[in-house]
Structure formats: structure tokens, C-alpha cells
Amino acid sequence: MIVSEVMTTKLVTVAPDDTLSHAANLLRQYQFHHLPVVRDSSAIEAFEPNHSSRRTLLLEGLLTSHDIELAASSGTLSLSDVLQQPWQERRVIEVMNRASIRVSPNTSVAAAAQILVERGLNCLPVVEYERIGQTSEEQGNEEETQAVLVGLLTRSDLLMALARSLGAFEPGMQLILPLPLGDLTPLARTLLLAAELHIHVRSVIAAPLHIVIPLEATVRLGTINPTPLLARLQEEHIQYSFADLQREEDKYV
């Protein structure tokens, strides 16, 4: 799974020169906590007919609700300031952060998730680096690589990705397969049998939780009628549990 498959692409953005009051309104209206700050390069676009289908958004930074709160609270303190400008009238560019940690659409979701966890972030801009600028020969050196914003990866996106990976949005039942010593054969056999019986597999999770090998697989099957599959599993002596008494009892031990 890569970032481009799970990121948010319908973006609500602000420009560096927008006022904080405008940004605050947007945050409130959409119930967001982050706004990417972009410069619209539509002027450049006009010369490149190939790109005209897409607005090119050049990432300047990220404005969070926290940034606005800080600006609002410091605004009331700095009355002695020469400017004495109310926070609502301040410009986005004055309070945003540069959002120097970014990912690309091809970053793996696992890596992006790790960055979010490690850095304690809630949101990562997803950018592609493109060469934009005067490409005339004399100014070749002036050519600049710019970060073009293509999406935003938030914790909510990851949560959605997790729910989808678990098959949560599809009707299905759960089967748990013990994998003694991490041996994946029972899982492989079960999947083959499911394919044979035309039972859709919504999700398979066999991830190590505490030690390095997975000891259990959870398979979500798109069927209301697991009987034929379960009968075949018994025939082949594959262990499984499906709301069975023993397992339920174990929970209470």
C-alpha cells in the first residue's frame, strides 16, 4: 500500500496572503485541523497546455488550528506592539509552519505511519518535486525544483486505510486460524479452499504482534454460510475458531 492510495486529494487550501480569520472560518466550516498553504501557479500553467487540466499547487507550508490559537492568544498579550494588529487580520504566512517533513505519493503507507508516530504529527503533506521556472538556456541555473502539493495524509486517512484493510466496510464473518510456530500452511490452505468454494476473502491479517512470527491469522470472509468451508477445514484437520465455546471460555479464565 502506498500513500497515493489512501491520502486525501480533495484539498481545501489557503494562500500565504490570506487572513487568519479566513483560515479560521475554513477550519471551522470543514471541521479540519490543518490547512495546506499553497501558491497557485496557474499563471505558469497558462504557458503549458499539457498541464492545464490540473492546478499546480506549490506547497508553502502548513497551517494548523494550533498555530491560529497561538496567534490568537499572543495577539491579546502584545498590546504594546507597534502594529497592534488583531490576530484575525494577520497573514497566514506569518504564523504557518514550513512543514519540512513531507512524503511523496510513492512512499509506503507503513513508512508514512512510522513518521507520523515518531514525530508525533497528525498530518503530512504529500508532494511531488517538479522543475518549474524559466527554462530558457541562459537562466538554466535558475531552474528551480518546487514542491507541488498532491495530497494530504492525515491520521484519519490511516484509520480509514486500517478499517478498509480489516474489511470493516464489507459484510463478512471472521475466522481465526491458529498458526502454530508461525507456520503459514493452514492459512494458505484455507485461502485455497475459499477460492475453490467461491467464497470471497475480504481481508487477511497475519501480523506478528508480540514476537517476530504471527501466531494467528484473522480472515474475514464474505459469506453468511461458512458451513461448506468449515467442513473442508475439519476434513483437512486445520484448526480454526469461530465463536467456539472453548475460545469464549478462555477469555474468562
Added chain:
Amino acid sequence: MSEGKSDSRARLIFDPDELDYNFGSEHPLQPRRIVALIDLLETCGLWHSTAEYNSLPLRAATVEELSLVHSHDYIAAVQTLGASGEVERQDSERVQLAMKYGFAEGDTPVLPRMHEVCAHIAGGSLVALNAVMGLSDDDTIIPEAERPLHVFHPAGGLHHAWAERASGFCIYNDISVAIASALRASEAKILYIDFDAHHGDGVQRSFYDEPRVMTVSLHETGRYLFPGTGEVLEMGNGLGRGYSVNVPLEPFTEDDSYIEVIDSLLSPLVLSFAPDVIVTQHGCDTHAWDPLTHLSLTIRGIQAQIRLAHQLAHSYCQGRWVALGGGGYDLYRVVPRAWSIVWAEMSEQTLPRQLPAEWVNRWLPVWSKVKEQEEEAQKVMGKVPVSTHFPTLFEDRPEEFPAQPRRWAISSTNRHTVALVRHLVLPSSIRHAFPSTRHHSPLAGLFDLLHIHGAATPSPSKTLETPAGPLLLRDFCPPSMVERLTADNGLHAFARLPEREHQLLLNIAKRPDCALALAHTPAGEIVGEVTIAPGDEWWEGLENVYEVAIEVSSNWRRMGVARDLLAFALELDALEDMILFAIGLSWHWDTEDLGLNVYRYRELISRLFATQGFVEYPTTEPNVSMEPANVLLARVGKRVDQQVASRFYNRMLSSPNLPGL
């Protein structure tokens, strides 16, 4: 014999064409179960296919009616895939189509003529609901006396079908189609109760944001079982929040626990929603013999469920009741008996004790052929096959159903689930009037508790002058007094109708552990109430925690009645030993009447309670935290022990699970 029945207002819809809903001989869902049912009814003389007085002709639902629920693409795909002569063809285009719409997954294969067959079944449920609601095809309203009161459509109840997908043996969602069509044609509010062992996901999805339809599903938990949804916290969205109710039951739940669950939940739910009609789905795969689920009911539990549905329809909907079939995969031993009971209950006929011998002789051989398969299925599901007999009685023999080993743990988990549902979806005064079956500590009544230092004083009273005339305030109103009063017509915030609100107050007055303060006119009309009741299960384990609820009739607002009544009800010094709290949930607020938005209303409530020293607290309590407008207000009495108070503070911020769950 037919003399007495001809004025019966119950009808059963059955059309032989519905038997074409047949996925083949290997499929768990067999239309022969309906044949066995009809045979049983006719053999017992309970129903006659040819008699007009007990049946209702069905018509197919139109594409236009189906499209109230299903997408046009889906309907077109169902038509294409099922077109005659095409079913066997396997070109890639067809395979694609089948995959896209859920027909490639084994459960719900493509049927010949499936559009026609399924439109027929959807039409049956639609006709049933329309008949009970008095809606006719030419848009005239049929007078109440000429309508059937109850209709049973055993072939209906296909609750898994989604808007654009076949799922779990269901193609068109006849229930949603019927309800959606009634919603369009009338102003009715419709209560749907799903008793099937599988979660009623399709119907819930159809009306997830619709406050005019309350869907209630009691099912085996989706932890393992299909379709995996139906958690308590799936409560609806937007305006429909609070109108989707889910009660996931533990695997191996038995009759007693089941009956306790339905008894403590359904009545208050129906009362709070005040529907015009009840639609029930009686999937009987909840039975212990069913090969596809793990619930362990017997006919006793299923019968209790059917009786309760009938009784609720009469108590709250003038009898308007549509019952549908649904799941049920022990085809010959369970389905015919369970659904005969639905019909007998509905038509108020008495069932014989014994199953007729000739019926048994006809169907026992049919069952014997699938018997081994059935036993095998039970085993692979993790159930212990308990009986290998064909029943001879309508009732089950208790000795054939040995107690489940974890009965105690299962019942107590179910009890917690019910407590959570009650906590989340029932307004507090309804909860106060329908105490759960939880055993209360043998404390003295609240009156004694509050009058420890001098019980001699009688219940206080006071006169309040208002611009609209004098009001009498009385504390600790005894039931006899409540009975002598009537409810003002603006008193409907919780039970929707003043008479029912009155009944509610009476129930509260009868509880020794509650205190009821009323404001009424000299003519005896109740215009406001304050109730003090022990905190519900969310607060379990905390001492002296009481919930305060207040209501003032919409005709008496803006006169300060609420403030004075609240002050009056909380006047007692003994309340300083207690922790009082009040919960304001925006979806119960009568913002329309007052012309306020929810945030202004919230302010109003906070200010009202602030006059009595209540303070707003942040909390993780799931209902309050669900919506920023909701609020929890509490007052910790001056003499409350510091430790007790800090346990209360901790509880407000505890994780959103019930203690012990």
C-alpha cells in the same frame, strides 16, 4: 368455524410464485420451508389459502418503487443477469456484472428471472405495509375500519440486501422498499424490529440518517458472525442519530437472557419513539438447532418475542403490525413451527399442543434426508448437536436443550449490553420509568434517605405565581396523586404524547428509589416535572449518585417555572450528601418550539442548573462526547466525602465502556 374468523383483521400473504426464490438444492435457504409452513397452517386449520378473509393478494413492486432503495444500475443488472435464457451464459461481461453487484460470492448466486421473483417478494411486503397503513395504489386513504390490522408475509424479510449489492441470500430489500414507500406516501413514523440472528445491516443502511424510521436489531454479535456489523455504537447519523439501535447478543445466548433483554428494552424504545406502525422481522435462525448461527434459543424465547411484538403493536400503535419472515435454516423442524406461532398470535387463534401427525408424516422423511448434513453443520459451527429428533410438539422440550456451560457469564454480558443501549438511546425520564431488572441495593426509599433527620415532615408543597396563573409545586408526589392529575398537552418531550408522559410519571412515582416533583395547575394539569433517580449502569458502583431530569410543558415556557421548580425539588438539605448530575443531549431538545439553536439551548440549560450550583464537567461519557452541544452538569454536595467525589470525577473521564464489560 370460519364464522368467528371472518371478522378477524389479520392477513397472511403467500403467493406460490414466491417459491421461485430458489438458489438450488445445495443452498441453505430453501423455499420448501415456506411450503412446510403453509402445509402446517392448513393442516391445523389455522389458515386457508383460498379464503379471502385471511389472505391478501400481492402484486410485484414496480421498478420505480424498488428504486426508492436500490440504485438504477443495480436494478438493471438484476434484470440483465436474470433474463431468461441468459443465466447459464458465462461471458466476461456477465461475470464482471455479477462481481460488481455481489452475485459472484457464492451466497447469493444469480437466479433465473430474479428481477421478477424478487420484485414479487418486495411487492408482498409493500402490499402488507400499505394495507396496514391504509395506503392504496390510487393514493386514496382507506378508512381505519376496513384495513387489516396485522399482516404476515413469511417470504419477506430479506434484510441484508444493500442499495447496490446482493448480500447474504438477499437481492432486493423488501423491508426497506416497503418502509421507503410508506415514508413517501404518508407522514408515518415506522419502527422496525429485527429479530434475526444476523444483524439487519441492509435495512439499517437504508435509514441510517432518517429520524422517521427507528431500526432495532437484536442479533448475535458480529465479532465472528456475518455481516460483522451491529455494534451498539452504530446509532445512526446526522438527524437519524439515536434512531438505529443495535443489541449484539453473546453467542450461545439462551431463552431466559433473551427474554430479559427484549423485556427491558423494547417497551421503553417503542414508547420513546412513538411509531405509527411496527414492522418486525422474525428470522428464526436464533434457534439452538440452526446450522448457521450460535444463538441458543428455543421456541419459548421465539414465542416470547412474537407475543411482545403483538402486545407492543396494540399498546402503542393501535395494533398496526406487519410481520415478516427472514432467516431460519433449520428448514423443517424450526421454521414451520416458529412462523405458525407468528400467524396464530396475530390471528388470535390457539395452537394445538401436538403437531398434526399427518404433517409430521409428510415432513419427517424430508428432514431425514438432510439430517446428517444438519448435524455436520452444527458441529463445524462449534455447536454441540443436542437433538436428533423431529419434534412432535409445537413447543420445544426443555430437557432436549442442556444448559450452556457459560450461562452466567453470557447473561451478564448481555445485561451490560442492554445497559449500554438503554444509557445511549433512552431519554433519562423514560429510563427512570422503566427501571432495568438490575437488583437494587436494599436501601431505604429515596424519601427516607432525604428525611433522615426528621421524617415527620410531610411532602412539602408551595404555590408559585406566574403570569399565566398560579401553579402548585409538590415534592415526592405519591402515585395516587399523580393518578388524579392529568398531563398538560404541551408535555411531550420524552414520550411524545401527554397521556404517555403521564403514564411515565406514574411509573416514576411508583419507584421508591426515585423522587418526583411536579408543578401543576389548580385544575390538576401537570405542566412540569423534576425527577431524581439513581444514576444508571454507567455510574454503577458509585454511591449516592443521582440523575436529575427536568421538563416544562411547551405552553408554560419563559415564565421561570423551570428555575423555581428545580430550586423547589432540590431544596432539601440532605441533598448535600449526594452527587447530582444532569445530562443534556441535543437530540432530545425541543429547539423548534423555542426557536433556539442547540448552542443557545445548551447555554439555557447550563444557566438553569447553575442556579442550583451545578457546574459543567468535561466527560468521556459516550452520549455527551458525541456532540459538542451536549453537556454534563453536576453538583457535588458539600458533605460528600472527598474520596467518593474523586471516584465520581474519575468515572466521568473513564473509558467509554461500562464497568465490567
